Amino acid sequence: MKRRIPLTITLIVGLIVICSEFIPHRPFSQISSELEVWFMIISGFAILLGQLNLIKTNVLKIQYKQRNWPYFVITLASFFLMVGTGALWGSQQNAGLLGHGTAISSAIGSKPFDYLFNNVYQNLQATMFSLLAFFIASAAYRAFIARTTESILLLAAAILVMLGNTSLGTLLTGWLPDSLSFLHLPKVSEFIMKYPTTAGQRAIMIGAGLGIIGSSLRIILGIERSYLGGD
Amino acid sequence: MAAKTLDRRWIFLFLFIGVALPLIFVIGLPIETTENVRAVYQMVEDTPAGSTVLISFDYDPASKPELHPMGRALLQHCFEKDLKVIITALWPMGVMMANDILDDLQPSYPNKVYGQDYVNMGFKAGGMVTIQAMGKHFKGIYTTDSNGTPVENIPMMKHIDNFENIAFVISLSAGAPGVKEWVQVAGDTYGRQVSSGVTGVSVSSVMPYVNEQKQLTGLLAGLKGAAEYEYLIGHPGTATSGMDAQSLAHLIIIIFIIIGNITYWRNKKKQKKEV
């Protein structure tokens, strides 16, 4: 009962979605678009569940005075700060419980939620993302060592594309005569991207696509049920 | 391993300085255009004046450095070719990104009127599902623009029912939902011409769509794509100035790769001698 009904739901829903691809006739066309709205609503609740879990685990950590617990107070405080400002005055064009908070937003230039978002959240996010520039450099230094045929190919492709993608490539090979224009680094880099890289990516897409198709088929047919967990 | 003896924080420091300096002291290195960028440019050029096109801002501030200059250059190009632009967003922050560019461009294009020459329809969640719905009935999914103006009161939306009334779609895409969804629905399902500007990271996974089937018409790839487009339309912007820093940073990375290889091989020789 605890597993059979969910498995039946998966089977029916999966088949409806597949059938509606081939059958334009009602009711399939309508059912599948209604299902898509349901999907959105249920995943909305799932996101809320995540936040509730976050509160629960952090409260527990603080309660039991786990190592570094004062930091988790900061987590909860910033969570409630964000939720509080959003709930009271809303965000962008959405009104909150206290309306749009025109007084407070004219004082600080935008709604408190948006202010936090623009000045703190966004900067944290962008900086976190920009760490990648440093990591890509150190990963390249460490990994691109010409040891085997594979690693030489990896290294050569990376360096040619890196040169070709900047003005460096133009500087280095721009002087070559037109008859040798295929050796222009930007052209070489474009060639690598267009042919061998596309070939490699296509092979991965086809393989991974089949892997995904196999898994979804097993799930629809109820053969793969690990996502339901234990009994 | 020999390569590990160098503290990677030195690489971090060099890179930081290498990017910062050319931003302060601009060098102005040359730019060469590539086929895929010219294909996008040509698509906009070949679209008759007065046609309606759709540009979707599917990114957030995290990808601003790469995609913002593309959005700016594409809007400038569309305005100059007298194309009517519908702006949509599959990412919630995309609306803000588009408005940021529009506010910026307004003084340079004083005769472009909101609602007649361009409109920001705002964000819709749902990705692929939303695009599918647009293809069936555009006004069914977009009942108002991002300011809440009913779609009936927007002059340029009068004749827009579905993708058939739109000349081409461009997605400025930083991930999912984005270019893939547009290709699969607007392109593959509804047969619309789709093009895109993507971050450098997604280039290789998006490239297979630039094929014989023309699932994608051209592609603007990363900051370089943006700089090339700025060059083609003759309005250099932040992408062009960023390219100097870009070139120097690449040079630093390549130098470190060479250092890594030299130390590796030298140590290997040493080990052989000792044996």
Added chain:
Amino acid sequence: MTHFFNVFGIWLGAAFTFAIFSFLYKDNPFYKVAEQIFVGLSAGYWFIYTIFNILIPNLFLPLSTDFAANWIKLIPAFLGVLMLMRLVPNAEWMSRYPIALLIGTTSGLAFLRYLKSDVINQITATMINPFVGNNWVTVVGQILLVVGTITGVIYFYFSKKHEGAFGVSAKIGIYFLMVSFGAAFGYTAMARVSLLIGRLQFLLGDWLGIISP
């Protein structure tokens, strides 16, 4: 007042930027504080975002404005509540119903979508006459494209030992994969450096005002 908050906001942004960058040197209390604030703020952001952009327009508005036409949305709402049952220790199993519905929908969608776009369309896109091209560079490229795709797929063949001619093909396939990894890596370097450029444009332009943004 607004001006003060503008400047304050930029200083806040710069401070948090440095707090995260300090992680490159080593883990430290500034990073830890920034990290926890980030986790807290982002969870809060998604909470508010979900309510305003998903639940209100798709569920509460349709139900409150025209209940008769939208009563069917009570079903996903009920399933959504079952989802929250995860928090109640002995009622966890109830969340399996909504999960089953979600997984069923995406499995169906994924099955067709990947078959169409990632398998069949990639195959038809490779169905080209490699010998037709404007110049020899294109012809060589197209031959590489065809050979690379075929051998690459052979590498992903699991139920046969990679030996003999088959093994050679798989080996060529992995060479193509390596070239594509190297090229993608090189391309991404550009993207990542762009992000750093964006950050430095903020620090040098918006914050210090040394360069004009």
Added chain:
Amino acid sequence: MKHTVFILFLLTTALLFAQSPIFTIADIPNDDGSALVITWDCTGVQGEQFFVSLQDAENHTLDITAFNRESSSFPRGSLIYRDSLTAGKQYHFVLASADSALVRTPLISKTGTPRAQWFNTDKISLLIMALILAISIVYFIYSAKGGKNLYIRRINGLEAMEESVGRATEMGRPILFVPGINDLDDMQTIAGLTILGQLAFKIAEHDSKLLVPVSRSMVLSTAREIVKEAYLKAGRPDAYDPDCVFYLTDDQFGYVAGVDGIIVREKPAANFYLGAFYAESLILAETGFSSGAIQTAGTAMPSQIPFFVAACDYTLIGEELFAASAYLSKEPHQLGSLKGQDVGKAVFLIVLIVGIILEIFGVHDLKNFLTVH
């Protein structure tokens, strides 16, 4: 006289042609019966302006489109009409011309009935391919379940799994498992979680510590159940700590910041990144490297594989992620499915090669047949 006759003749023919514009209403094939396509050709028809309108039973008309000699849809044009049409119902359309005073003259009227189809014939090639795949996968699953032995080639990196767990136990350090940042509705996440089950089983046997930070609540509950079940199977239900699987945030970089913190503070001896990854892949892998962990990664995201290849010790490339759990568990349904996928691959490769040969000979039929819109 001769002239007059000729002119009269010309005028009559012009009038004759003028009175017979072409106007057709047709159903759009392969749809749900909500649209009709209207085409017109008014070559040589007199009039300043033209209207296509819908006429109801009481003869009220509703204009659908209007065009004049300057319009791009003059003299020939077509449009798809889909404003709340009901399948199977008959609709009347009128093409009318209007003079400069906008007085209308109906030229021609036609009826059309939108019909819903039970099968979209455009998608027949998709259906055939889907059936080939589905049948071969299901066939091999059942033959594997029936006891047939299926071979699976070695997958690099999986042997190292046991070794990593052993090393972590010796060092007394935890093992970190990251199931990617997508939700349970991504097949990669499910593949990652299936491997987590087998990994947790080994960890339970070795009695080491497991850490699973997740970024989605559905993944949280499922991962918990999978780990719990693995401990149960290993006969160590007492050692299971439900808090070893915990939620950080749904936000991509917020999550990365949190996992990075865990890596530098807990210093796990082995890191596993198996699932769907985006830009965070390299941040995680590089931070993990600097903490000295053995790292195994696997994803089907084509754009992220290069970074894992560069920064991790072992990488499962694309489909290998899906094959890994079959390889580890040797469960018949997983092995069978993998074999079925391989058969699919072989069929597709043959089709591809045949297609290329046909293209070389200038025959485009196969390619056109397979192209799905």
